[in-house]
Amino acid sequence: MIKIENLHKYFENKKVLNGVNLDIEEGTSSVIIGGSGTGKSVLIKCILGLLTPEEGKISIKNNFIFENGKFKKNSKIKIGMLFQGGALFDSLRIWQNVSFYNIQNGKNKKFCFEDAILNLEKVGLSKDVVNLYPSELSGGMQKKSCFSKGYFH
Amino acid sequence: MIFIGYFSLPVVSLTSFFTGGALALQIYYGGNQFNSEAIVSSIVALGITRELGPVLGGIVVAGRVSSAIAAELGTMKVTEQIDALKTLSADPISYLIVPRIISGIIMLPILIIFADIIGIMGGWFIGTQSLGFNGSAYIQNTIDFLEVNDISSGLIKASFFGFIITIMGCYQGFNSNGGAQGVGKATTNAVVSASVLILASNYIMTNLFFAS
Ligand SMILES: Nc1ncnc2c1ncn2[C@@H]1O[C@H](COP(=O)(O)OP(=O)(O)OP(=O)(O)O)[C@@H](O)[C@H]1O
Ligand SMILES: [Mg+2]
Numbered sequence: 026m027i028k029i030e031n032l033h034k035y036f037e038n039k040k041v042l043n044g045v046n047l048d049i050e051e052g053t054s055s056v057i058i059g060g061s062g063t064g065k066s067v068l069i070k071c072i073l074g075l076l077t078p079e080e081g082k083i084s085i086k087n088n089f090i091f092e093n094g095k096f097k098k099n100s101k102i103k104i105g106m107l108f109q110g111g112a113l114f115d116s117l118r119i120w121q122n123v124s125f126y127n128i129q130n131g132k133n134k135k136f137c138f139e140d141a142i143l144n145l146e147k148v149g150l151s152k153d154v155v156n157l158y159p160s161e162l163s164g165g166m167q168k169k170s171c172f173s174k175g176y177f178h
Numbered sequence: 179m180i181f182i183g184y185f186s187l188p189v190v191s192l193t194s195f196f197t198g199g200a201l202a203l204q205i206y207y208g209g210n211q212f213n214s215e216a217i218v219s220s221i222v223a224l225g226i227t228r229e230l231g232p233v234l235g236g237i238v239v240a241g242r243v244s245s246a247i248a249a250e251l252g253t254m255k256v257t258e259q260i261d262a263l264k265t266l267s268a269d270p271i272s273y274l275i276v277p278r279i280i281s282g283i284i285m286l287p288i289l290i291i292f293a294d295i296i297g298i299m300g301g302w303f304i305g306t307q308s309l310g311f312n313g314s315a316y317i318q319n320t321i322d323f324l325e326v327n328d329i330s331s332g333l334i335k336a337s338f339f340g341f342i343i344t345i346m347g348c349y350q351g352f353n354s355n356g357g358a359q360g361v362g363k364a365t366t367n368a369v370v371s372a373s374v375l376i377l378a379s380n381y382i383m384t385n386l387f388f389a390s
Contacts, residue, residue, distance in 0.1 A: 070261070073261075073264075073265055074264070075261045075264060075265070103267070104265065105265065106262070106265045108258045108261065108262055109258075110257055110258050111257070111258075112257060112258040112259045112261065112262035113259075114254075114259055114262070114263075115257075115259070125266050125268070126266045126267070126268075129266065129267070129268050174262075175265075
């Protein structure tokens with residue numbers, strides 16, 4: 026489902042990804058393991074299109090989204106990501122964070138609010154937190170909120 | 179909108195009031211004191227509406243707003259919030275940048291209308307309180323002398339400055355990297371680049387509007 030061929034990514038003169046090949050089947054879970062600073066986050070950001078690789082190919086569901094040094098336009102792929110640093114929007118309340126995708130896509134407010142409560146329950150957060158801001162949560166609670174924001178959309 | 183416009187009003191008003199007052203004093207003491215009443219009122223009105231209102235107002239707002247935008251977007255950048263927006267298929271440009279630029283373009287001229295009025299009142303205050311002018315004659319002179327063009331050229335400038343202020347804040351914030359220090363640098367760069375661009379573009383616009 027996700028296929029990567031010969032991916033290269035440099036920062037200035039520092040080689041981070043040096044010819045990565047990867048093939049992940051649909052419906053499987055994969056883990057990428059490696060020492061600190063070896064390029065795991067960089068690889069994932071390349072797949073999501075947040076970083077542009079220098080060379081190689083990336084395809085998702087048999088569509089090449091990255092080829093010949095360029096990302097295809099309109100290759101919007103729906104992939105949730107739990108960022109290492111969390112990346113909760115700190116000017117929005119927790120429920121607005123969790124339901125951000127739905128709010129952006131014009132779902133009604135009541136639905137988004139209740140959906141957020143459900144999704145927060147799935148990660149073990151009570152509905153007391155929905156109206157708080159990210160800075161009012163503990164580190165672990167923030168991570169759980171990030172998960173439900175990245176995962177359930 | 180509210181942040182750029184309403185909360186900038188006190189500092190822009192103060193700047194404009196004192197500038198109008200100082201301008202009145204300079205013209206009075208520096209010029210021929212014969213017929214000074216007409217000259218002071220007309221030069222204060224021209225100076226404030228055409229140049230000092232928009233330029234000083236723009237620079238003060240650059241200090242307040244460019245810096246705040248750069249710090250806000252810079253923090254979002256270094257904490258990966260901007261990347262997170264992209265993964266949630268929200269376009270950071272239309273979500274974060276466009277609304278800020280639009281409010282800058284709209285709010286700056288509105289602020290400068292207040293700055294113009296208050297700057298002229300500053301000149302009037304000094305004129306009547308310390309130079310012994312007649313208050314209503316001063317106002318009448320100002321109204322007779324000012325033309326629509328003087329005010330509208332200043333407001334066009336203000337609108338362009340609003341664009342510069344917000345786009346510099348966004349640009350520096352978006353391109354910041356490297357944690358807290360990077361955000362600090364982006365903030366400084368935003369204020370400096372916005373101020374310099376305001377002064378330079380003001381010269382160019384004055385040239386376009388008045389040197390024909
Ligand atoms: N924006 C960047 N600019 C320059 N170098 C970068 C940048 N991002 C990552 N790097 C470098 O790329 C290398 C890989 O970083 P990456 O974040 O992928 O590590 P990681 O495998 O996720 O590590 P960890 O397990 O600690 O999260 C590091 O050496 C890092 O210094
Ligand atoms: Mg990592």
